[in-house]
Amino acid sequence: MVGELVEFEEGTIGITLKLESNNVDVVLMGDDLMIQEGSSVKATRKIVQIPVSEAYLGRVINDLAKPIDGRGEISTSKSRLIESPASGIISRGSVYEHIQIGLIAIDSMILSINSVRV
Numbered sequence: 001m002v003g004e005l006v007e008f009e010e011g012t013i014g015i016t017l018k019l020e021s022n023n024v025d026v027v028l029m030g031d032d033l034m035i036q037e038g039s040s041v042k043a044t045r046k047i048v049q050i051p052v053s054e055a056y057l058g059r060v061i062n063d064l065a066k067p068i069d070g071r072g073e074i075s076t077s078k079s080r081l082i083e084s085p086a087s088g089i090i091s092r093g094s095v096y097e098h099i100q101i102g103l104i105a106i107d108s109m110i111l112s113i114n115s116v117r118v
Contacts, residue, residue: 003083005044010034013064014041015048029063049079 006014006026012035014026028035051065053076060069067074100107 001043001045001047003047003081005046005048006041007044008035009040048082050082051076051079053078 002016002019004016006016008014012028012030012032014028016024016026018025026041051074053074055074055076056065059067059071059074061074062068065074098107098110
C-alpha cells in the first residue's frame with residue numbers, strides 16, 4: 001500500500017511512496033548503509049501514523065517520533081495518519097488579517113489591495 005511502513009532485513013524502516021508493477025519507491029527513515037540491491041524487505045501492513053499528545057510539546061524527537069532528548073519515553077494513546085485530508089473550507093474560520101511574510105514589497109502590495117476593497 002502507498003504510505004505503508006516496510007522493514008528491511010537489518011531493521012531499517014521505510015515508507016512506500018509509489019507502487020509500480022516491478023518497482024516500489026521507498027523513503028528510508030534510518031541508516032541506508034547496509035541496504036543493497038537484493039536486500040529483503042517485508043510489509044508491516046501498517047499505514048504511517050504519528051502519535052499525538054501534549055506530552056510532545058517541548059520534546060526533541062526523530063523522524064519516527066521517538067524521543068532523542070534523553071528525557072525518557074513519551075506516553076500517548078492517540079495517533080493520526082500522516083496523510084490525512086484537510087478540513088473542508090466551510091468548517092475553517094474566516095481570515096480577518098493578512099499574514100505578513102516579511103518582504104516589504106509583497107506585504108505593502110497585500111496591504112494596499114486590502115485597503116482598496118470595500
